[in-house]
Amino acid sequence: MLLEISDLEVEVEGKKILKGVNLNIDEGETHVLLGPNGAGKSTLFMTILGFPKYKVTNGKIIYKGQDITDLETPERIKLGLGVTFQNPPSIRGVKLKDLIKLVDKKNEYKEDEKLTEDVINLGKRLKLNENFLERDVNLGFSGGKVKRSELLQLLAQQPDLIMFDEPDSGVDIENVELISKEIINLLDQENENSQKGGLLITHLGYILRFVNATHAHVLIDGKIARTGEPEEIIEKIRESGFGDV
Numbered sequence: 498m499l500l501e502i503s504d505l506e507v508e509v510e511g512k513k514i515l516k517g518v519n520l521n522i523d524e525g526e527t528h529v530l531l532g533p534n535g536a537g538k539s540t541l542f543m544t545i546l547g548f549p550k551y552k553v554t555n556g557k558i559i560y561k562g563q564d565i566t567d568l569e570t571p572e573r574i575k576l577g578l579g580v581t582f583q584n585p586p587s588i589r590g591v592k593l594k595d596l597i598k599l600v601d602k603k604n605e606y607k608e609d610e611k612l613t614e615d616v617i618n619l620g621k622r623l624k625l626n627e628n629f630l631e632r633d634v635n636l637g638f639s640g641g642k643v644k645r646s647e648l649l650q651l652l653a654q655q656p657d658l659i660m661f662d663e664p665d666s667g668v669d670i671e672n673v674e675l676i677s678k679e680i681i682n683l684l685d686q687e688n689e690n691s692q693k694g695g696l697l698i699t700h701l702g703y704i705l706r707f708v709n710a711t712h713a714h715v716l717i718d719g720k721i722a723r724t725g726e727p728e729e730i731i732e733k734i735r736e737s738g739f740g741d742v
């Protein structure tokens with residue numbers, strides 16, 4: 498099992514947000530997390546990544562058999578967790594290429610060393626050319642470019658468990674297809690023995706026309722209210738909202 502979350506309760510600034518979440522993700526699975534605004538979806542991601550603001554008051558997070566509940570975020574990233582944020586921050590003074598050098602799993606870079614051809618080609622695949630990689634991270638990027646540059650970092654990082662927080666929000670249709678293709682690549686979905694696992698937050702479920710999801714969960718008020726087959730659950734939400742879930 499890649500990820501095992503049991504009885505997870507989390508507080509943010511003294512307010513209880515997650516109220517007993519149970520979730521297991523195995524290799525080769527992609528899970529979708531649905532739910533109304535404020536239900537705690539992003540909080541679950543931040544907690545899995547271990548940001549200090551998100552205080553675990555009960556329960557455990559086990560990753561590849563290891564209890565990571567109390568590990569610091571960089572340790573978790575080293576173990577193979579990856580994420581794309583809904584609204585990642587801009588980092589003035591840090592060039593995208595330098596961030597990529599830091600996370601690149603395959604290559605160790607010396608100072609001022611150029612990115613490898615492989616990474617540059619990954620950028621091209623995402624319509625991010627070499628000049629673009631010289632820009633400060635996310636500073637003045639369009640919505641679509643923010644998402645694509647996050648995917649480029651993940652492609653260099655090659656994590657095993659990848660969380661995507663609304664990867665399709667604010668992205669036009671042509672780019673949703675491009676992004677989906679790279680998500681499929683990252684999760685190695687075309688390989689039936691994929692060792693990767695995914696957890697994806699989406700509101701409209703549009704991206705699921707392209708990216709294959711194996712399980713869906715509906716998070717309501719800090720608890721998983723329902724788990725099932727993605728198409729069936731999304732159809733139900735489209736028909737009658739979250740009330741009947």
Ligand SMILES: Nc1ncnc2c1ncn2[C@@H]1O[C@H](COP(=O)(O)OP(=O)(O)OP(=O)(O)O)[C@@H](O)[C@H]1O
Nearest residue numbers: 509510514532533534535536537538539540541550
């Ligand atoms: N960093 C934070 N500081 C303060 N409150 C927070 C923080 N993160 C989350 N919360 C609160 O936790 C609750 C859950 O928010 P969260 O963003 O996890 O929900 P969500 O399901 O991802 O919602 P959305 O669909 O709107 O993105 C909200 O009441 C929010 O105000």
